[in-house]
Amino acid sequence: MEAAAKGTVIEDYKLEELLRCPYRYAKRQGAAPSAKAEVNWVQLAQVAVSQVVNAFFMTPEGERSHFSIPDTLERWWTNKVAKFESPEHYWLIRQRLIDGLHSLLASEQSNTPIILFEQHRVFVPELRVDFMQIFQAVLKSDNGHPSDYIVRKYIVDEEEEIIDLFQHLTAVFCSSAFGRLPLRIEVLSVLSGNRLIVYPDKKSLEKSLDYMKLAVSFMPEASSAAGRLRKSKESAECRRCPFLGECLSPVEESAEAIMM
Numbered sequence: 001m002e003a004a005a006k007g008t009v010i011e012d013y014k015l016e017e018l019l020r021c022p023y024r025y026a027k028r029q030g031a032a033p034s035a036k037a038e039v040n041w042v043q044l045a046q047v048a049v050s051q052v053v054n055a056f057f058m059t060p061e062g063e064r065s066h067f068s069i070p071d072t073l074e075r076w077w078t079n080k081v082a083k084f085e086s087p088e089h090y091w092l093i094r095q096r097l098i099d100g101l102h103s104l105l106a107s108e109q110s111n112t113p114i115i116l117f118e119q120h121r122v123f124v125p126e127l128r129v130d131f132m133q134i135f136q137a138v139l140k141s142d143n144g145h146p147s148d149y150i151v152r153k154y155i156v157d158e159e160e161e162i163i164d165l166f167q168h169l170t171a172v173f174c175s176s177a178f179g180r181l182p183l184r185i186e187v188l189s190v191l192s193g194n195r196l197i198v199y200p201d202k203k204s205l206e207k208s209l210d211y212m213k214l215a216v217s218f219m220p221e222a223s224s225a226a227g228r229l230r231k232s233k234e235s236a237e238c239r240r241c242p243f244l245g246e247c248l249s250p251v252e253e254s255a256e257a258i259m260m
């Protein structure tokens, strides 16, 4: 794998998109704006969840007991029923998001983030790249050192690879940007209620740097071969991909490499 070009700026959502499917990522780079804007139900649900979380934490602590999750979700909930597996699936996901947000936000009546839905940028000297990352919520730790902090993300899609990317990127980013690792990196899954938590330290930071070095070298800007990798047709990613029909048709030999 080659290194990224000097002066490269890498945004977190692009790395995520690349990991989901390198072929689709490369295809979208040259696509018309309408194709770039194609979204699936998971992305639509994530937009609604992010808006509810943002509105909840923007509400003054004393007023949060009156915060209505169903009403706020309704304002951001999509009407694109066809993007879901069926009308029943559309309504089921809506209800499960309301229930999941209730249980995850119930304990946050008096917790106000120090960073809420902000994009930050940092140069990481070890990798010689600039990263841009959107932080949903950065919170003060309730105990320990006064400069301890927690990075938290509320997610819809509990895909292991994407969670790994977020945890490694966050450790690398925070170490360079804030000069101190987060006490915890929390990924809270709204649909399952799972809490996936890591406690980064000096040793795990080394691993995170290696991981990010590999991820950066994998960007099609750095490696022309990466953009030919496709997902396996049985993967969840393919099942909800707008390009599935196209991918099922015969393709060039060079585009057949499969990643799981």
Ligand code: SF4
Pocket: 020, 021, 023, 024, 230, 231, 232, 233, 237, 238, 239, 241, 242, 243, 244, 245, 247
């Ligand atoms: S159908 Fe699968 S392999 Fe094809 S672009 Fe979509 S995710 Fe990638």
